[in-house]
Amino acid sequence: MQALVLKRISKSFGGIVAVDKVDLTVMTGENRALIGPNGAGKSTLFNLVTGELSLDEGRILLFGKDITHEPVRKRIDSQLGRTYQTSNLFRQLTVQENLFLASWHTWGKKASIAATLFRAWQKFRNQRRHIAEIAHRVGLENKLDIVVDELSHGEHRQLELGITLAHEPRILLLDEPMAGLSVAERRFMTDLIMSLKSEITVVIIEHDIDVAFSIADRVSVLHHGAIIAEGAPEQIEANPKVQEIYTLSRHS
Numbered sequence: 001m002q003a004l005v006l007k008r009i010s011k012s013f014g015g016i017v018a019v020d021k022v023d024l025t026v027m028t029g030e031n032r033a034l035i036g037p038n039g040a041g042k043s044t045l046f047n048l049v050t051g052e053l054s055l056d057e058g059r060i061l062l063f064g065k066d067i068t069h070e071p072v073r074k075r076i077d078s079q080l081g082r083t084y085q086t087s088n089l090f091r092q093l094t095v096q097e098n099l100f101l102a103s104w105h106t107w108g109k110k111a112s113i114a115a116t117l118f119r120a121w122q123k124f125r126n127q128r129r130h131i132a133e134i135a136h137r138v139g140l141e142n143k144l145d146i147v148v149d150e151l152s153h154g155e156h157r158q159l160e161l162g163i164t165l166a167h168e169p170r171i172l173l174l175d176e177p178m179a180g181l182s183v184a185e186r187r188f189m190t191d192l193i194m195s196l197k198s199e200i201t202v203v204i205i206e207h208d209i210d211v212a213f214s215i216a217d218r219v220s221v222l223h224h225g226a227i228i229a230e231g232a233p234e235q236i237e238a239n240p241k242v243q244e245i246y247t248l249s250r251h252s
Contacts, residue, residue: 001028002064003171003201004049009058011041011048018044020225021058026171028063031193032203033216033233037245041225042205043085046173050082051075063170081169085176087156089148095159096144099131102166130166137195138162139188154185161192171201178208190215209246213237221245 006024010017018041026032034042047053049060051072059068062078070078090098135141138158143151148159157177164172174193178186186208193215196202206212212219213233221229221242229239236242 002026002061003028003030004203005059005061006045006049007059007061009045009048009060010056011044011053012056017225019048022222022225022227024220024227026201026203028170028201029197030201031197031215031217032201033212033219034203034205034222035207035209035212035219035236036222040222042222043175044225045222046082046175046203046205049075049173050080076167079168079170080173081164081167081171082173083160083164083175083177085179087160089156089159089163091149092147094145094147095135095140095151096131098148098159099134099162099166100127102163103127103130103134134162134166137165138192154181154188157181157185157189158192161189169200171203172196174202174204174206176205176207178206178211186211209237 002025004024004026006022008021008023009019010021011019022045034045036042044053048055051067051070055068059066061067062075062080065078067075067078090101093101132141132144135144138161140155140158140162143155148156151159161174161177177189177193181189190211193202193204202215204212204215206215213236216233218230219233219236220227221236221239223245228245229236229242231239
C-alpha cells in the first residue's frame with residue numbers, strides 16, 4: 001500500500017522555486033531518506049505535506065486519501081506525524097506533562113476542554129500507562145518528573161520524538177533529528193528510529209549521509225527543489241550526479 005504519494009507538487013516564493021514538480025511515492029512500512037544540500041527544498045517539502053504551506057500546484061495523497069486541501073489538524077487526524085529542526089517543547093513543564101498534552105489528542109476527545117483534563121490527569125490510568133510506555137521507548141523513563149529546561153539537547157530530541165509518537169502516527173516525517181547530537185546520542189536515535197519500522201512509515205531528512213543510508217530502504221535526492229535521483233542507498237552512493245552535488249556543496 002502507498003503511504004504517501006506526491007504528484008507534481010510545486011511551491012515558489014516570489015521568483016524563487018523552492019519545490020519544483022516533485023513526484024514521490026513512499027510505500028507503507030518503508031524508511032525513506034530525503035537528502036540534498038542546504039537550500040534544496042527539503043523542509044519546504046515537509047511543510048507542504050503537513051499543510052503548513054499551501055501548494056502552488058499538484059496533489060498529496062496519504063494512505064490513498066487526497067489531503068491536498070486539508071488543514072494541518074485534519075492531516076494529524078489522518079495519523080501524519082512530524083518533528084522539526086528546532087525544538088518546540090513546553091520547557092517549564094515536566095517530561096510527563098509534555099507527553100500528557102501530546103497524548104490528549106488521542107485520549108481526550110470525549111472531554112470538554114484540555115484544561116479540565118490537565119487538572120484531572122492522574123485519574124486517567126490508561127493515559128498514564130501510555131505516557132510511561134512512550135517515555136520508556138524514547139529512553140526517558142527515568143526523567144518523567146524532570147522539567148524540560150533541565151534536559152540535555154539530546155534528551156530534547158528524544159522527547160520531541162516521544163511527543164510525536166504519542167499521537168500514534170502511521171507515517172512520521174523527521175526533519176534532521178540528529179542535528180547537534182553526540183556520536184552516542186546519534187547511535188541511540190538511529191536505533192530508536194529503526195525500531196519503529198514494523199509499525200510506522202518513516203521519511204527522514206538527514207545531512208549525515210552515513211546515518212541516512214543506515215536507516216533508509218530507499219533514498220531520494222533533492223536539488224534545487226527537484227528530485228534528481230532515487231534508489232537504494234548503494235545506488236545513490238555510486239551515482240555520479242549525487243557525488244558531484246555533494247562535492248560542490250562541500251566547497252561552496
